[in-house]
Amino acid sequence: MADQILSFDEAMEQFDPVLGFEVHVELNTKTKMFSSAPNAFGDDPNTNVNEVDLGMPGVLPVVNKAAVESSIKIGLALNCEIAESCRFARKNYFYPDTPKNFQTSQYDEPIAHDGWIDIELEDGEVFRVEIERAHMEEDAGKLTHMGGATGRIQGADYSLVDYNRAGVPLVEIVTKPIVGAGRRAPELARAYVSAIREIVKNLGVSDARMERGNVRCDANVSLMPKGADKFGIRSETKNVNSLRSVEHAVRFEIQRHAAVLAAGEKVTQETRHWHEDTRTTTAGRPKSDADDYRYFPEPDLVPLVATREWVESLRAQLPEPPAERRKRLKTAWGYSDPEFRDVVNAGVMDAIEETIAAGATPAAARKWWMGEIVGRAKVADVDPADLGVSPEAIVELNGLVEGGKLNNKMAGQVLDGVIAGEGTPTQVMESRGLVLVSDDGPLLEAIDAALAAQPDVADKIRGGKVQAVGAIVGGVMKATRGQADAGRVRELILEKLGVNA
Amino acid sequence: MAEITRDDVAHLAQLARIEMSAEELDRMAGELAHIVDAVKSVSEVAGPDVPATSHPIALSNVFREDVVGHVLTPEEALSGAPDAEDSRFKVPAILDEE
Structure with missing residues (x-):
């Protein structure tokens, strides 16, 4: 049965949305959180496992120091307090992706807590999101549902389990309730997840590729009547794993809750599943006994003490935050707001920075990347930076045009040659016989x-x-x-x- | 005496995936109450000056360097599995939730 929804405008006339996010970040350590098996994506099934990952009797976990340091860095980048001492805990449940029958996580003592992050929306408005906690845990294995018509869990005959991902280090970042976003809630949702992704990528602690599940988002949505201060009942939409779907899922849930509440009914507190094809959610299981995880301190691991010296030495390693870097580059390059926004949205800010470092003026670097390379990347369906045009090649090509050796049309052909791997711009010019006739x-x-x-x-x-x-x-x-x-x-x-x- | 109902025991049994008969549930409700009372006596001894602890030895920061070590082959990993297919563990259909 399809859910009733109100239009977004109607929903916004009557209700204020409250959001909350749980974002899981997979760390890119070489090994797992508690075992020395490799942390690698895309390998053959069950080739990156050992006895610890499989939960065999008698094994003991040992904490990966690099994963702890990455977690502390994430906490610091999110302006969190780092706990002087914290512990791991067992979250008990039976599910075949978790062979130990518990997930080793943190419960009442997260490694990082009480932080904040300023989120800049597209028009420049800044919205502060408060961070409740960031804690360490381990990922689960990957289930593939076999048989049945759809490959989905419903109607499957059996499931196959690959434990390569089991034990991969995760940091779960949990926000405090986000109020006051109003009709910008869907946009803020997208911008928040995008900012987290950017931060962990900038820190170098995660590959941050959403399509590989390196960054995964659960989105909590509730509504309260306009002017009210008591939160409504929330739903939690699980595994919304692209920036676009985060925005759409929050928008849909706002519209669905609004229809339920406007009809005088109560929202059910439950998990929801997101469907990219229809851009809707459907009910998962209601919150119930199944969530009785019986957390208790992990007896096989000792407490983790983050000394001040250790934390400060990690803080000293933090790179410039992405938002501050953008501000600095925009001023240095003298781009207008829309020019700079286009550069950022096209994903060529790093490339332009490198091209300028290689000797191009900011204007020339922007002209080549935005005017020539971005369009070609779109046609080839790759990231502009992956097209194989080096900053040096652009500087050379630009010099050939400015020196009167090539006109713009021919320069485009030379660029095509460079992309096709025919050599440097000068080599392509010669091999293709592109000579500007001014004789x-x-x-x-x-x-x-x-x-x-x-x-x-x-x-x-x-x-x-x-x-x-x-x-x-x-x-x-x-x-x-x-x-x-x-x-x-x-x-x-x-x-x-x-x-x- | 601690209050452990038959429903509490049934709930715990379900969480632990243990099948229990009606008689077992009744008997266990009483036994668990005694066990809880026995454990409770610890909190009578430990005053507010004794911090809660999760580990008997005062150790912290036992770490491993991030270096790849021992790995099983898929054959070894699957050697104890009741069933397998395509180098993966085969498990019955999961019905209750996604």
């Missing part, structure tokens, strides 16, 4: 031919209609296959016809 001899011949072919146009120009010269320039460019210097051609034509431009 007057061949140009004059082509001009004579073009004038003879269009005598009426020649007469018009002689009569003072200088703008008609374009037709003759076009003829010359065609005859020289685009390799003529158009400016020089124009001069020569006017000279020939005795017209002062």
Whole structure:
């Protein structure tokens, strides 16, 4: 049965949304959280496991120091307090992706707590999101549901389990309830997850590839009548794993809750499943006895003490925060707000920074990346940075244009050659025979031919209609296959016809 | 005496995936109450000056360097599995939730 929804505008007239997020970040350590098996993506099933990951009797976990340091760095980047002492806890439940029958996590003593992060929305408005906690835990294995019509769990005949992911270090970041976002709630949801992704990527602690599940989001939504201060009943939409779906899922849940509440009914506290194809959620299980996890301190692990010296040495390693870096670069480059926003949205800020470092002016770097490379990347369906154009190649190409060796059209062809792996711009220019003709001899011949072919146009120009010269320039460019210097051609034509431009 | 109802025991049995008969549930309700009372006596001895502890030895920060070590082959990993397919553990359909 499809859920009723109100339009987003109607929902916003009556209700204020309250959001909350749990974002799981997979760390990119070499080994797992509690075992020395490799932490690697995409390998053959059950090749990155040992006895600890499989929960065999008698095994003992040992904490990965690098994972702890990554977790502390995440906490610091989120302006959290780092706990002087904390513990791991067992979260008990039976599910085949967790062979120990418990997940080793943290419960009442997270490693980081009480932080905040400023989220900049697209128009520049800044929204502060408070962080409740960030705690360490381990990932579960991967289930594949077999049989049945859909490959989904419903109707499956059996399931297959690959434990390569079991034990991969995770940091779960939990926000405090986010109030006051109003109609910008869906946008804020997207911007928040995007910011977390950017931070962990910038820290170098996660590959942060959402399509691989490195960053996964559970989105909590509730509504309260406008002006109320008591939160409504929330739903938790699980595993919304792209930025776009986070925005859509929050919007849908707001509309669905609004319809339930407007009809005078109560929202059910439950988990929801997100469906990208229909952009809707469906009910999962209600919160109930199944959530009785009986946490208790992990007896096989000793407490973790983060000394002040250790924390400060990690703080000293933190890179410049992404938001501050953007501000600095925008000022240094002198781009306008929309210019800079386009650069960021196109994902070429790093590339432009490297190109400027290689010797290009900010304006030239932007021209090549935004004007030429981004479009080609879109056609090839890859990230602009993955197209294989080095900053040095751009500086060289730009120099060839500014030095009068290439016109813009030919430069585009040279760029295609560079992308196709034909060598440096100069090599491509030579091998493709792209030489800008500015030598007057061949140009004059082509001009004579073009004038003879269009005598009426020649007469018009002689009569003072200088703008008609374009037709003759076009003829010359065609005859020289685009390799003529158009400016020089124009001069020569006017000279020939005795017209002062 | 601690209050442990038959429903509490049934709930715990369900969480622990232990099948219990009606008689067992009744008997266990009484026994668990005694056990809880016995454990409770610890809190009478420990005053507010004794901090809660989760480990008998005063150790902290036992770490491992992030270096790849021992790994099983898929054959070894699956050698004790009741059933397997395509190098993966085969488990019955999971019905209750996703």
